[in-house]
Amino acid sequence: MQPVFRQARKHVLLTAKLNLSTCSRGIVLLAIVGVVLYSVLFSTTPAIHDFFHELRHSLMIIPCH
Amino acid sequence: MYPIMAFFIFLAVGCSVSNAADALQLDFRTDPPAGLIKPNVDTAKLSVRLEDAAGRTVAAPTRFSIELDSPPRNAFFSTGFPIVEGTPLLRGELNSESGNLELQYLFPIRGIYRLKVVAESSLGRSAHEWNLKIHEEPRAVRRFFGLISLLSIFGVVSGICLAHSVRRRAAGPVSASVIAALGLFAGLSSNTAAGEEHAHSHAADIKTSDSAVVESSSGRMQIRLSPPSATVGNLATLSGWFEPNVRQGGPIEFTLSFVNLDHDREVFQTRVMAPDGTFQLRYQFTDGASHRVAVSARPAGDTNAPLDAAMNVTVHAIQPPAPIVARTLLFLVGVTASAMLLGFVGALKFSKA
Secondary structure, eight states, rough: OOOHHHHHHHHHHHHHOOOOHHHHHHHHHHHHHHHHHHHHHHHOOOHHHHHHHHHHTTTSSOOOO | OOHHHHHHHHHHHHHHHHHHHHHOEEEEESSSSSGGOOOOOOOOEEEEEEEEETTTTOOOOOEEEEEOOOOOOSSSHHHHSSTTTSSSEEEEEEESSSSEEEEEEESSSSEEEEEEEEEETTTTTEEEEEEEEOOOOHHEEEEEHHHHHHHHHHHHHHHHHHHHHHHHHOSSSHHHHHHHHHHHHHOOOOSOOGGGGTTTTHHTTOOOEEEEEEOOOEEEEEEESSSSSSSTTOEEEEEEEEEEEEEEEEOOOEEEEETTTTTTTTEEEEEEEEESSEEEEOOOOOSSOOOEEEEEEETTOOOOOOOEEEEOOOOOOOOHHHHHHHHHHHHHHHHHHHHHHHHHHHHHHHHHH
Protein backbone atom coordinates (compact mmCIF):
# COMPACT_ATOMS: atom_id res chain seq x y z
CA MET A 1 0.00 0.00 0.00
CA GLN A 2 2.95 2.33 0.60
CA PRO A 3 3.65 3.12 -3.11
CA VAL A 4 0.00 4.06 -3.71
CA PHE A 5 0.01 6.69 -0.96
CA ARG A 6 3.44 7.96 -2.00
CA GLN A 7 2.10 8.32 -5.53
CA ALA A 8 -0.99 10.10 -4.19
CA ARG A 9 1.13 12.60 -2.27
CA LYS A 10 3.13 13.38 -5.43
CA HIS A 11 -0.12 14.08 -7.30
CA VAL A 12 -1.39 16.28 -4.49
CA LEU A 13 1.71 18.41 -4.79
CA LEU A 14 1.35 18.57 -8.57
CA THR A 15 -2.31 19.50 -8.61
CA ALA A 16 -2.50 21.71 -5.52
CA LYS A 17 -1.93 24.87 -7.51
CA LEU A 18 -4.24 23.98 -10.42
CA ASN A 19 -7.21 26.27 -10.90
CA LEU A 20 -9.86 24.43 -12.92
CA SER A 21 -13.58 25.00 -13.34
CA THR A 22 -15.98 22.63 -11.56
CA CYS A 23 -16.98 21.04 -14.86
CA SER A 24 -13.32 20.44 -15.79
CA ARG A 25 -12.67 18.91 -12.39
CA GLY A 26 -15.59 16.56 -12.88
CA ILE A 27 -14.33 15.54 -16.32
CA VAL A 28 -10.78 15.00 -15.01
CA LEU A 29 -12.14 12.87 -12.20
CA LEU A 30 -14.29 10.74 -14.54
CA ALA A 31 -11.33 10.32 -16.92
CA ILE A 32 -9.22 9.05 -14.02
CA VAL A 33 -12.02 6.69 -12.99
CA GLY A 34 -12.20 5.45 -16.58
CA VAL A 35 -8.46 4.81 -16.73
CA VAL A 36 -8.50 2.98 -13.39
CA LEU A 37 -11.50 0.85 -14.38
CA TYR A 38 -10.02 0.07 -17.78
CA SER A 39 -6.70 -0.95 -16.22
CA VAL A 40 -8.26 -3.22 -13.64
CA LEU A 41 -11.17 -4.69 -15.57
CA PHE A 42 -10.34 -4.56 -19.28
CA SER A 43 -6.59 -4.30 -19.80
CA THR A 44 -5.06 -7.06 -21.93
CA THR A 45 -1.53 -6.50 -20.60
CA PRO A 46 -0.66 -9.99 -19.31
CA ALA A 47 0.71 -8.89 -15.93
CA ILE A 48 -2.41 -6.86 -15.12
CA HIS A 49 -4.85 -9.21 -16.83
CA ASP A 50 -3.58 -12.33 -15.09
CA PHE A 51 -3.69 -10.68 -11.67
CA PHE A 52 -7.29 -9.48 -12.06
CA HIS A 53 -8.58 -12.38 -14.17
CA GLU A 54 -10.59 -14.08 -11.41
CA LEU A 55 -11.99 -10.72 -10.26
CA ARG A 56 -13.20 -10.01 -13.80
CA HIS A 57 -14.97 -13.36 -14.06
CA SER A 58 -16.63 -12.86 -10.69
CA LEU A 59 -18.21 -9.49 -11.60
CA MET A 60 -20.93 -10.85 -13.93
CA ILE A 61 -20.73 -8.29 -16.75
CA ILE A 62 -16.99 -7.90 -17.33
CA PRO A 63 -16.01 -9.46 -20.68
CA CYS A 64 -12.88 -11.60 -20.63
CA HIS A 65 -11.68 -14.55 -22.65
CA MET B 1 -58.30 -64.91 -50.24
CA TYR B 2 -54.67 -65.33 -49.08
CA PRO B 3 -53.43 -62.13 -50.77
CA ILE B 4 -56.20 -60.14 -49.01
CA MET B 5 -55.31 -61.68 -45.63
CA ALA B 6 -51.63 -61.02 -46.25
CA PHE B 7 -52.44 -57.40 -47.07
CA PHE B 8 -54.35 -56.92 -43.77
CA ILE B 9 -51.60 -58.65 -41.76
CA PHE B 10 -48.99 -56.45 -43.43
CA LEU B 11 -51.12 -53.37 -42.68
CA ALA B 12 -51.56 -54.36 -39.02
CA VAL B 13 -47.83 -55.05 -38.49
CA GLY B 14 -46.90 -51.84 -40.28
CA CYS B 15 -49.28 -49.81 -38.11
CA SER B 16 -47.98 -51.39 -34.89
CA VAL B 17 -44.34 -50.66 -35.82
CA SER B 18 -45.30 -47.12 -36.77
CA ASN B 19 -47.16 -46.65 -33.45
CA ALA B 20 -44.17 -48.00 -31.51
CA ALA B 21 -41.89 -45.52 -33.27
CA ASP B 22 -44.30 -42.68 -32.62
CA ALA B 23 -44.56 -43.66 -28.97
CA LEU B 24 -40.83 -43.27 -28.40
CA GLN B 25 -39.99 -40.10 -26.56
CA LEU B 26 -36.92 -38.37 -25.24
CA ASP B 27 -36.46 -37.41 -21.62
CA PHE B 28 -33.79 -34.93 -20.59
CA ARG B 29 -32.59 -34.22 -17.06
CA THR B 30 -29.77 -32.35 -15.40
CA ASP B 31 -28.19 -32.88 -12.03
CA PRO B 32 -28.32 -30.46 -10.27
CA PRO B 33 -31.56 -29.04 -11.79
CA ALA B 34 -30.91 -26.38 -14.45
CA GLY B 35 -31.95 -23.55 -12.14
CA LEU B 36 -29.24 -24.49 -9.61
CA ILE B 37 -26.33 -24.96 -12.02
CA LYS B 38 -23.61 -22.35 -11.49
CA PRO B 39 -22.01 -21.41 -14.81
CA ASN B 40 -18.23 -21.80 -15.03
CA VAL B 41 -18.24 -23.27 -11.51
CA ASP B 42 -20.24 -26.51 -11.38
CA THR B 43 -19.91 -29.36 -13.81
CA ALA B 44 -23.45 -30.59 -14.41
CA LYS B 45 -24.55 -34.09 -15.29
CA LEU B 46 -26.82 -34.21 -18.35
CA SER B 47 -28.75 -37.36 -19.11
CA VAL B 48 -30.85 -38.05 -22.18
CA ARG B 49 -33.05 -41.12 -22.27
CA LEU B 50 -35.00 -42.64 -25.13
CA GLU B 51 -38.16 -44.08 -23.59
CA ASP B 52 -40.99 -46.20 -24.84
CA ALA B 53 -44.67 -45.42 -24.26
CA ALA B 54 -44.51 -46.97 -20.78
CA GLY B 55 -41.62 -44.68 -19.79
CA ARG B 56 -39.02 -47.45 -19.81
CA THR B 57 -35.57 -46.78 -21.21
CA VAL B 58 -35.10 -48.44 -24.57
CA ALA B 59 -32.76 -51.41 -24.19
CA ALA B 60 -31.56 -51.47 -27.82
CA PRO B 61 -28.35 -49.72 -28.93
CA THR B 62 -29.14 -46.08 -29.70
CA ARG B 63 -27.42 -43.41 -31.72
CA PHE B 64 -27.74 -39.88 -30.34
CA SER B 65 -27.15 -36.81 -32.50
CA ILE B 66 -26.48 -33.92 -30.15
CA GLU B 67 -26.39 -30.19 -30.84
CA LEU B 68 -25.73 -27.75 -28.02
CA ASP B 69 -25.64 -24.00 -28.69
CA SER B 70 -24.66 -21.24 -26.27
CA PRO B 71 -27.06 -18.43 -25.31
CA PRO B 72 -27.41 -15.59 -27.82
CA ARG B 73 -25.56 -12.33 -27.20
CA ASN B 74 -27.28 -9.87 -24.90
CA ALA B 75 -27.99 -6.45 -26.41
CA PHE B 76 -26.21 -4.58 -23.60
CA PHE B 77 -24.60 -6.62 -20.85
CA SER B 78 -21.87 -9.08 -21.70
CA THR B 79 -21.01 -12.30 -19.93
CA GLY B 80 -17.53 -13.38 -18.84
CA PHE B 81 -16.96 -15.09 -22.21
CA PRO B 82 -18.44 -12.81 -24.91
CA ILE B 83 -16.79 -14.74 -27.75
CA VAL B 84 -18.69 -17.86 -26.69
CA GLU B 85 -22.11 -16.16 -26.89
CA GLY B 86 -24.29 -17.35 -29.78
CA THR B 87 -21.88 -20.05 -30.97
CA PRO B 88 -22.15 -23.86 -31.26
CA LEU B 89 -20.72 -25.68 -28.24
CA LEU B 90 -21.11 -29.33 -29.05
CA ARG B 91 -21.89 -31.45 -32.10
CA GLY B 92 -21.66 -35.19 -31.96
CA GLU B 93 -22.99 -38.52 -33.10
CA LEU B 94 -22.73 -40.57 -29.94
CA ASN B 95 -23.65 -44.24 -29.67
CA SER B 96 -24.88 -45.87 -26.51
CA GLU B 97 -25.46 -49.51 -25.65
CA SER B 98 -29.02 -48.57 -24.61
CA GLY B 99 -31.32 -45.57 -24.87
CA ASN B 100 -29.42 -43.74 -22.15
CA LEU B 101 -26.66 -41.19 -22.72
CA GLU B 102 -24.89 -39.26 -19.97
CA LEU B 103 -22.58 -36.26 -20.24
CA GLN B 104 -20.75 -34.15 -17.70
CA TYR B 105 -20.59 -30.57 -18.94
CA LEU B 106 -19.44 -27.25 -17.54
CA PHE B 107 -21.78 -24.53 -18.80
CA PRO B 108 -19.50 -21.52 -19.39
CA ILE B 109 -21.96 -18.60 -19.15
CA ARG B 110 -25.45 -17.67 -17.97
CA GLY B 111 -28.38 -17.60 -20.40
CA ILE B 112 -30.63 -19.89 -22.38
CA TYR B 113 -28.88 -22.79 -24.10
CA ARG B 114 -30.42 -24.70 -27.00
CA LEU B 115 -30.09 -28.46 -26.89
CA LYS B 116 -31.30 -30.56 -29.79
CA VAL B 117 -31.21 -34.34 -29.61
CA VAL B 118 -32.17 -36.88 -32.24
CA ALA B 119 -32.15 -40.48 -31.03
CA GLU B 120 -32.36 -43.47 -33.34
CA SER B 121 -32.60 -47.11 -32.39
CA SER B 122 -33.90 -50.26 -34.02
CA LEU B 123 -37.29 -49.50 -32.36
CA GLY B 124 -37.65 -46.10 -33.94
CA ARG B 125 -36.57 -42.50 -33.89
CA SER B 126 -37.36 -39.50 -31.74
CA ALA B 127 -36.20 -35.88 -31.81
CA HIS B 128 -36.62 -33.07 -29.33
CA GLU B 129 -35.29 -29.60 -28.63
CA TRP B 130 -34.94 -28.03 -25.21
CA ASN B 131 -34.16 -24.54 -24.00
CA LEU B 132 -32.04 -24.75 -20.89
CA LYS B 133 -31.92 -21.66 -18.70
CA ILE B 134 -28.78 -21.27 -16.59
CA HIS B 135 -28.79 -18.49 -14.03
CA GLU B 136 -25.78 -16.40 -13.06
CA GLU B 137 -23.81 -17.54 -10.05
CA PRO B 138 -25.23 -15.76 -6.94
CA ARG B 139 -21.76 -14.77 -5.74
CA ALA B 140 -21.07 -13.02 -9.08
CA VAL B 141 -24.37 -11.15 -8.80
CA ARG B 142 -23.49 -10.00 -5.28
CA ARG B 143 -20.03 -8.87 -6.38
CA PHE B 144 -21.53 -7.01 -9.35
CA PHE B 145 -23.84 -5.05 -7.04
CA GLY B 146 -20.86 -4.54 -4.70
CA LEU B 147 -18.94 -2.93 -7.57
CA ILE B 148 -21.92 -0.72 -8.46
CA SER B 149 -22.24 0.30 -4.77
CA LEU B 150 -18.51 1.07 -4.58
CA LEU B 151 -18.68 3.26 -7.70
CA SER B 152 -21.86 4.97 -6.45
CA ILE B 153 -20.34 5.80 -3.05
CA PHE B 154 -17.18 7.00 -4.75
CA GLY B 155 -19.26 9.18 -7.13
CA VAL B 156 -21.39 10.70 -4.36
CA VAL B 157 -18.33 11.51 -2.21
CA SER B 158 -16.56 13.03 -5.23
CA GLY B 159 -19.68 15.10 -6.01
CA ILE B 160 -19.80 16.41 -2.43
CA CYS B 161 -16.07 17.28 -2.65
CA LEU B 162 -16.69 19.16 -5.91
CA ALA B 163 -19.61 21.09 -4.37
CA HIS B 164 -17.44 21.88 -1.36
CA SER B 165 -14.72 23.30 -3.66
CA VAL B 166 -17.30 25.51 -5.45
CA ARG B 167 -18.27 27.08 -2.10
CA ARG B 168 -14.68 27.58 -1.01
CA ARG B 169 -13.28 28.26 -4.50
CA ALA B 170 -10.41 25.97 -3.65
CA ALA B 171 -8.36 23.76 -5.97
CA GLY B 172 -8.39 20.81 -3.61
CA PRO B 173 -10.93 18.49 -5.30
CA VAL B 174 -8.64 17.60 -8.19
CA SER B 175 -6.10 16.37 -5.68
CA ALA B 176 -8.89 14.74 -3.71
CA SER B 177 -10.12 13.10 -6.91
CA VAL B 178 -6.70 11.68 -7.69
CA ILE B 179 -6.36 10.37 -4.17
CA ALA B 180 -9.85 8.89 -4.30
CA ALA B 181 -9.18 7.29 -7.71
CA LEU B 182 -5.99 5.74 -6.38
CA GLY B 183 -7.98 4.59 -3.37
CA LEU B 184 -10.50 3.00 -5.76
CA PHE B 185 -7.65 1.21 -7.53
CA ALA B 186 -6.27 0.01 -4.20
CA GLY B 187 -9.77 -1.12 -3.16
CA LEU B 188 -10.29 -3.12 -6.35
CA SER B 189 -6.77 -4.55 -6.09
CA SER B 190 -7.39 -5.76 -2.56
CA ASN B 191 -10.46 -7.65 -3.82
CA THR B 192 -8.15 -9.99 -5.68
CA ALA B 193 -6.41 -12.12 -3.15
CA ALA B 194 -2.95 -13.28 -4.10
CA GLY B 195 -4.20 -16.86 -3.98
CA GLU B 196 -6.74 -16.16 -6.71
CA GLU B 197 -4.15 -14.91 -9.13
CA HIS B 198 -4.81 -16.30 -12.55
CA ALA B 199 -2.66 -19.22 -13.54
CA HIS B 200 -2.21 -18.35 -17.22
CA SER B 201 1.46 -17.80 -16.54
CA HIS B 202 1.80 -21.47 -15.60
CA ALA B 203 0.22 -22.56 -18.89
CA ALA B 204 3.41 -21.60 -20.72
CA ASP B 205 5.18 -24.51 -19.00
CA ILE B 206 2.73 -27.09 -20.33
CA LYS B 207 3.77 -29.08 -23.37
CA THR B 208 0.93 -29.38 -25.84
CA SER B 209 0.29 -31.56 -28.87
CA ASP B 210 -2.50 -32.29 -31.33
CA SER B 211 -2.32 -36.08 -31.34
CA ALA B 212 -1.36 -39.03 -29.21
CA VAL B 213 -0.71 -42.68 -30.03
CA VAL B 214 -0.54 -45.38 -27.39
CA GLU B 215 -0.02 -49.09 -27.64
CA SER B 216 -0.21 -51.90 -25.13
CA SER B 217 -0.91 -55.60 -24.96
CA SER B 218 -4.65 -54.87 -25.29
CA GLY B 219 -4.40 -52.89 -28.52
CA ARG B 220 -3.47 -49.63 -30.18
CA MET B 221 -5.20 -46.26 -29.96
CA GLN B 222 -4.78 -42.89 -31.61
CA ILE B 223 -6.50 -39.60 -30.78
CA ARG B 224 -6.23 -36.42 -32.79
CA LEU B 225 -7.44 -32.83 -32.56
CA SER B 226 -8.30 -30.84 -35.67
CA PRO B 227 -7.32 -28.04 -36.13
CA PRO B 228 -4.11 -28.74 -34.15
CA SER B 229 -4.91 -26.00 -31.63
CA ALA B 230 -8.42 -25.02 -30.63
CA THR B 231 -9.78 -21.47 -30.58
CA VAL B 232 -12.47 -20.07 -28.30
CA GLY B 233 -15.65 -19.47 -30.30
CA ASN B 234 -14.98 -22.29 -32.79
CA LEU B 235 -15.59 -26.00 -32.71
CA ALA B 236 -12.60 -28.31 -32.64
CA THR B 237 -12.89 -31.89 -33.86
CA LEU B 238 -11.58 -34.66 -31.63
CA SER B 239 -11.37 -38.01 -33.36
CA GLY B 240 -9.80 -41.31 -32.52
CA TRP B 241 -9.74 -45.04 -33.06
CA PHE B 242 -8.92 -48.16 -31.09
CA GLU B 243 -7.69 -51.38 -32.61
CA PRO B 244 -7.76 -54.27 -30.14
CA ASN B 245 -5.16 -56.98 -30.52
CA VAL B 246 -7.83 -59.63 -30.16
CA ARG B 247 -10.90 -58.84 -32.27
CA GLN B 248 -14.06 -59.86 -30.42
CA GLY B 249 -16.46 -58.29 -32.88
CA GLY B 250 -18.29 -56.14 -30.36
CA PRO B 251 -18.28 -52.34 -30.02
CA ILE B 252 -15.46 -50.36 -28.40
CA GLU B 253 -16.25 -48.38 -25.27
CA PHE B 254 -14.60 -44.92 -25.20
CA THR B 255 -14.53 -42.60 -22.20
CA LEU B 256 -13.67 -38.98 -23.05
CA SER B 257 -12.60 -36.45 -20.44
CA PHE B 258 -11.50 -32.81 -20.88
CA VAL B 259 -9.84 -30.95 -18.01
CA ASN B 260 -9.12 -27.21 -17.87
CA LEU B 261 -5.52 -27.13 -16.63
CA ASP B 262 -5.67 -23.51 -15.41
CA HIS B 263 -8.40 -24.36 -12.94
CA ASP B 264 -7.75 -28.11 -12.71
CA ARG B 265 -11.45 -28.65 -13.38
CA GLU B 266 -13.15 -31.28 -15.54
CA VAL B 267 -15.25 -29.47 -18.14
CA PHE B 268 -16.56 -32.41 -20.16
CA GLN B 269 -16.88 -36.12 -19.78
CA THR B 270 -18.86 -38.83 -21.50
CA ARG B 271 -18.83 -42.52 -22.34
CA VAL B 272 -19.70 -43.67 -25.85
CA MET B 273 -19.84 -46.91 -27.77
CA ALA B 274 -18.25 -47.22 -31.18
CA PRO B 275 -19.36 -50.23 -33.25
CA ASP B 276 -16.54 -49.61 -35.76
CA GLY B 277 -13.93 -48.67 -33.15
CA THR B 278 -13.80 -44.97 -34.11
CA PHE B 279 -15.32 -41.85 -32.63
CA GLN B 280 -15.59 -38.19 -33.57
CA LEU B 281 -16.78 -35.27 -31.48
CA ARG B 282 -16.92 -31.56 -32.28
CA TYR B 283 -16.48 -29.52 -29.13
CA GLN B 284 -15.81 -25.88 -28.31
CA PHE B 285 -13.20 -25.19 -25.63
CA THR B 286 -14.72 -22.09 -24.05
CA ASP B 287 -11.80 -20.95 -21.91
CA GLY B 288 -8.56 -19.76 -23.47
CA ALA B 289 -6.40 -22.06 -21.38
CA SER B 290 -4.58 -25.31 -21.97
CA HIS B 291 -6.78 -28.39 -21.62
CA ARG B 292 -5.96 -32.02 -21.01
CA VAL B 293 -7.83 -34.39 -23.30
CA ALA B 294 -7.90 -37.94 -21.97
CA VAL B 295 -9.48 -40.90 -23.75
CA SER B 296 -9.68 -44.46 -22.49
CA ALA B 297 -10.84 -47.36 -24.62
CA ARG B 298 -11.56 -51.06 -24.28
CA PRO B 299 -13.82 -53.59 -25.93
CA ALA B 300 -17.32 -53.37 -24.44
CA GLY B 301 -17.75 -55.89 -21.67
CA ASP B 302 -14.01 -56.41 -21.28
CA THR B 303 -13.08 -56.40 -17.61
CA ASN B 304 -9.40 -55.65 -18.19
CA ALA B 305 -8.03 -52.16 -17.57
CA PRO B 306 -8.72 -49.81 -20.50
CA LEU B 307 -6.03 -48.33 -22.71
CA ASP B 308 -5.49 -44.66 -21.88
CA ALA B 309 -4.34 -41.88 -24.21
CA ALA B 310 -3.95 -38.25 -23.17
CA MET B 311 -2.67 -35.02 -24.66
CA ASN B 312 -2.56 -31.41 -23.60
CA VAL B 313 -4.11 -29.10 -26.19
CA THR B 314 -3.60 -25.39 -26.73
CA VAL B 315 -6.72 -23.23 -26.73
CA HIS B 316 -6.28 -19.76 -28.19
CA ALA B 317 -8.12 -17.03 -26.33
CA ILE B 318 -9.83 -14.25 -28.27
CA GLN B 319 -9.94 -10.87 -26.57
CA PRO B 320 -13.41 -9.37 -26.12
CA PRO B 321 -14.63 -7.18 -29.01
CA ALA B 322 -13.90 -3.45 -28.57
CA PRO B 323 -17.59 -2.36 -28.74
CA ILE B 324 -18.45 -4.65 -25.81
CA VAL B 325 -15.51 -3.34 -23.76
CA ALA B 326 -16.44 0.27 -24.59
CA ARG B 327 -20.11 -0.30 -23.71
CA THR B 328 -19.32 -1.90 -20.35
CA LEU B 329 -16.73 0.75 -19.48
CA LEU B 330 -19.18 3.53 -20.40
CA PHE B 331 -21.82 1.92 -18.20
CA LEU B 332 -19.49 1.83 -15.18
CA VAL B 333 -18.24 5.40 -15.73
CA GLY B 334 -21.87 6.45 -16.28
CA VAL B 335 -22.86 5.00 -12.89
CA THR B 336 -20.02 7.00 -11.28
CA ALA B 337 -21.00 10.17 -13.16
CA SER B 338 -24.66 9.85 -12.13
CA ALA B 339 -23.71 9.35 -8.49
CA MET B 340 -21.30 12.29 -8.70
CA LEU B 341 -24.01 14.55 -10.09
CA LEU B 342 -26.35 13.39 -7.33
CA GLY B 343 -23.75 14.12 -4.65
CA PHE B 344 -22.89 17.49 -6.19
CA VAL B 345 -26.51 18.70 -6.50
CA GLY B 346 -27.44 17.29 -3.10
CA ALA B 347 -24.50 18.97 -1.36
CA LEU B 348 -25.26 22.33 -3.02
CA LYS B 349 -28.93 22.18 -2.03
CA PHE B 350 -28.06 21.06 1.49
CA SER B 351 -25.54 23.92 1.94
CA LYS B 352 -28.10 26.49 0.63
CA ALA B 353 -30.73 25.14 3.01
